[in-house]
Amino acid sequence: MTSSIPPSGPAVPTLADVARHANVSTATVSRCLNSPDQVVLRTRERVMKAVQELGYAPNFNARALAAKRTNTIGAVIPTMENAIFARGIQAFQEELGRHGFTLLVASSSYQEALEEEQIRTLTARGADALLLIGHHRSKRVYDFLKTRSVPALVAWAYADGAEQRSIGFDNVSAMADLARLVIGQGHRRLGFISAETASNDRARDRVMGVRNVLAEAGLDQSALALIETQYGISTGGEAFREMMALSPRPTAVLCGNDVLAVGALRAAKEMGLSVPGDVSITGFDDIELAMLAEPALTTVHVPHREMGRRAASMLVQMVNGDTLPDSTRLDTDIRLRQSLGPPPSDAA
Amino acid sequence: MTSSIPPSGPAVPTLADVARHANVSTATVSRCLNSPDQVVLRTRERVMKAVQELGYAPNFNARALAAKRTNTIGAVIPTMENAIFARGIQAFQEELGRHGFTLLVASSSYQEALEEEQIRTLTARGADALLLIGHHRSKRVYDFLKTRSVPALVAWAYADGAEQRSIGFDNVSAMADLARLVIGQGHRRLGFISAETASNDRARDRVMGVRNVLAEAGLDQSALALIETQYGISTGGEAFREMMALSPRPTAVLCGNDVLAVGALRAAKEMGLSVPGDVSITGFDDIELAMLAEPALTTVHVPHREMGRRAASMLVQMVNGDTLPDSTRLDTDIRLRQSLGPPPSDAA
DNA sequence: TTGCAAAATGTAAGCGCTTACATTAAAAAC
């Protein structure tokens, strides 16, 4: 008959419950939790006891609403399934934790529209700042971030004089270094298996790195066969077969990342081609797989963990607004392993 | 002199701003956003126009606070760096997205205390439900979840008659199947390289699976050499060397997961041991690496993606509270590849 | 037309916190 029976069992305790229980005001409880030194010991103990007894835990949403600060940093990555991001983000999170921040991750599956949506979602959730991968995205997004005054840091990319603060390496020159090495071995017909460049500026930059070196070496751009394909071992293999069907066929196949390269390696083995005897193959990233592959993969080593860690401290600095950090350029270096050698002597 | 100048530029627009702009009440704006069919077309268009013009985006925290629902599901996984979780969670997220839910991930680094903290954090953030890995955790946590009435689903594990609703496979019997196969090949001295079992019931179960089979085959438990080590390729290798130093040495080394097994494989190669000629090695999970390894790894195939996907739909069902789903048991199957063979004939 | 049910909209009370400001208690200075 009474219509005011609470629907479910014992409601979760609120700040007010604690206050009542400890016989203080809600403000005091709040202070105990957020700036304990403003509360005299005797009171604080009483409050904490009440917290314990009631099993009180603050409601995050209410806190965020009132305080306009969440101690949360959002990250939008293309996918968790890529080891390089998984690794970088793990380090990122660990470092954030050390500074008392929480991480909110979202993934965009390499789709620009989805990325934008995720950025808006994280912002709506009150992320104090964002980590984004790569520079390329619509002006609208950057404007949005500026309007909302949400600090953002671009990672996995570094470009001289880029407007957006960033931490990363120069994809163009990193790939160029490797290409130079390949050409130095005597290769004149190159193949490049790239990740899809449409909404991936890192992939685009890597292609550009190779092209630059071609020009630099006085080679015609037609000396480069380019295939774009989705991320994956099997797709890398398929692209490699396609490339080997070309005539004349490239004597060295550079890949936009290690996963594609491992796929190429496997396809080569299946086709009975010797690497690097018949064809050289290189990767990019230096994931664990690169060293384990047979033959071990020549690749560009990228300090993913360090990047994650440092991205975190930069972002924390940006949020706390002390001094704004400069963009950081990290160094990559080439790991020379067995998959690269000179071209076969009978190369036409 | 005026102390009321707003500190920063154009404030972010709120529901009230939109209402004013469209000349309706806040309730109407809210309805337009959440149940558009309750608002007549003419009004709705006017409101939407205002939303556009002001670039309004709802404040998630305020919404959560008022509505007591977040359409958010939390997941606490041991680490993102493990491909099996990365893969499963990616599928989990995709499926959640399809149902209009957002995912919040946190990782515990395999530390029980951290896991508990993350569970509390996600709950405080208003997660409507949680995905947890494995059954084992303190009663306190389960009580907490019950008190807060937050539905939880255990994944990557399935145990008959477990109290907690779960989706996964039976780690004990999956590993037992593999062990039976190994013994069937004639091996009588086994090694087992396990992940650390302290706070990982999946690892524990797998060990138990092997032990059960030993008993079943009438072998003494001393026929099993057990080493626990951290997750990683190199740690797997070290454990393998240690195992090979034993006398008599095992003729087959089962590993708790593929990553450890790949490490063992590599160590074997470095030691000049032939696999499976001198020693057999097996894994668990069937990650991509397993097939690429040289020789390819015999392992237990686990449908990680499917598990993630189905976990999502179960959780959605639990939140919406239609009918509660039953625990789901998925099948694993053995992928027989080159790394397993009969013991060397000279085995003492 | 008028009347009335149904549909659309408005009003306002929270949701659980934080924090400026007001008040009171304690410590320091005289």
Place this chain on the structure above:
DNA sequence: GTTTTTAATGTAAGCGCTTACATTTTGCAA
């Protein structure tokens, strides 16, 4: 002991939304 300063606590006004309930419009049968 009184006054002044400072520390501790309390009061109450929001933060930006949702939603029960009240009110106004609308559509339509009589």
